[in-house]
Amino acid sequence: MPLSFKLLKLTTNIYQVVTEIIKNIESAFLALRGNEDDFPIGKNYINTYEDLKLKFDTQVHPEIKTKILEIEEDGYYNDHGVDHIKMVILRATWLLNALEITFDKNSDGYYISPFELFILLMAIQLHDAGHLIASREEHAAKGKELLAKFDSGKVLSAAERKHIGDIAKAHGGKKDPIGKLPIEENLSHQKIRPQLLASILRLADELAEDKTRASNFLLDIGKIKETSIIFHLYSASLESIVLSGGELKLDFYIHDEVLLKKYSIKDKDDKYLIDEIYDRTFKTFTESLYCSRFLPEKARINCVKVSIHILKSDDDDELKNISYELKETGYPYVSNKNIYDLCESLKDDQSNIDGEYIKNFIENNLNHESI
Known part of the structure; x- marks a missing residue:
């Protein structure tokens, strides 16, 4: 509108x-x-x-x-x-x-x-x-x-x-x-x-976070400080942000090769990019809930929908798509929960579809047909 x-x-x-x-x-x-x-x-x-x-x-x-x-x-x-x-x-x-x-x-x-x-x-x-x-x-x-x-x-x-x-x-x-x-x-x-x-x-x-905010050229030539790479990769992979009807839709496109390793973060454990995306989208969700307290109803964001498109590096075919929704369910209290508590789609039986899971998936499908 x-x-x-x-x-x-x-x-x-x-x-x-x-x-x-x-x-x-x-x-x-x-x-x-x-x-x-x-x-x-x-x-x-x-x-x-x-x-x-x-x-x-x-x-x-x-x-x-x-x-x-x-x-x-x-x-x-x-x-x-x-x-x-x-x-x-x-x-x-x-x-x-x-x-x-x-x-x-x-x-x-x-x-x-x-x-x-x-x-x-x-x-x-x-x-x-x-x-x-x-x-x-x-x-x-x-x-x-x-x-x-x-x-x-x-x-x-x-x-x-x-x-x-x-x-x-x-x-x-x-x-x-x-x-x-x-x-x-x-x-x-x-x-x-x-x-x-x-x-x-x-x-x-x-919400001012997408591929335009990353130092894409410096990423390509390897001139970004090691402890900053994962954050620029996050921005570079965020292709689209759409806000409509109280829902925020985030679409990420990532080549499989950048999901096979962990990245250094100052004073923290090394981390996979997939796990960084989970943490950052969860933060976007909690920020939306917080700011919505002070906004009129029409401008409130009540749901964050995320699609992560994992592409093969050699031909850009889609290898896997991870989709999940972040929204309040039950009693409105999320500070003691993590993204896996809120999103059943991020579980495979008893395993979390985390960075290690995706790394193993990619390595097991390197010579597999795209889906």
């Missing part, structure tokens, strides 16, 4: 209601130029966003990418540059698309104020910036500190920087960071909903 909103345009002093199709919330925000009365009085927030975005694109995001390359030895680092920001914006568009958002309080749909959209877009720009001054574990908490230094000209008010920083900070952490935010807050004489905006950002960031 296409995302639409009501845009008020001034023509010879008469407001007309125009319906437009939105493919990107950033483009939709910029299209509000000329409707500054919808924002807090006294500031052109569209110009402000464009000016700050330009600084982020030229001074912050490229530096984050450079910084990530410097600390790649720790592992688990992929693209955090401009392209990642664009992907998070697109995924946020998906979530808002499900709500059929509107910028007109009097029209059908879920109302999002232009000012709230400004706050969300600024938080998206900021959310990974803490990597410049902090470790991976601490980067979410450091974004606010960096924004205060970055906005040296005080283009934003202290209150605006605080709430943008708090929403960006909530994209990480397991101690209920979104729940600690207020449901509503008054800012610059307008109402914003920090929990809603933070849940959209956090879930959009979780």
Whole structure:
């Protein structure tokens, strides 16, 4: 269902209601130029966003990418540059698309104020910036500190920087960071909903993970740090992400040769790529459940469906397909469960279809007809 909103345009002093199709919330925000009365009085927030975005694109995001390359030895680092920001914006568009958002309080749909959209877009720009001054574990908490230094000209008010920083900070952490935010807050004489905006950002960031985020060329030439290979392989194998009707569909395509070995991970046991996919899709499921607490029903993800297509390396024929669904069953408590508890399809009699199982399967079928 296409995302639409009501845009008020001034023509010879008469407001007309125009319906437009939105493919990107950033483009939709910029299209509000000329409707500054919808924002807090006294500031052109569209110009402000464009000016700050330009600084982020030229001074912050490229530096984050450079910084990530410097600390790649720790592992688990992929693209955090401009392209990642664009992907998070697109995924946020998906979530808002499900709500059929509107910028007109009097029209059908879920109302999002232009000012709230400004706050969300600024938080998206900021959310990974803490990597410049902090470790991976601490980067979410450091974004606010960096924004205060970055906005040296005080283009934003202290209150605006605080709430943008708090929403960006909530994209990480397991101690209920979104729940600690207020449901509503008054800012610059307008109402914003920090929990809603933070849940959209956090879930959009979780879904901004596919083949475009992997360093595919460096993978091909073997120039990625050993402890980072498995994480780039995960991204490279994620071919498609589709969100529809409360269901998230993930399709992975993987050549059999990369499933035959375990990969090193810093300070952890070596791991098969299949097991990493299980763990990451389980994390996506739990993140979806968590963020859905703060989202309207239409935007909630209740089920994650995964298909893993294992292809023969010599001719791309499908050797095996592993499919499973992650959804709540019974009493809603998953923290003491693993993916095998939730997905019977990942069991073969008494054996789990894990990385070791798949390795043995491939080795036993190297000269077997494709299925």
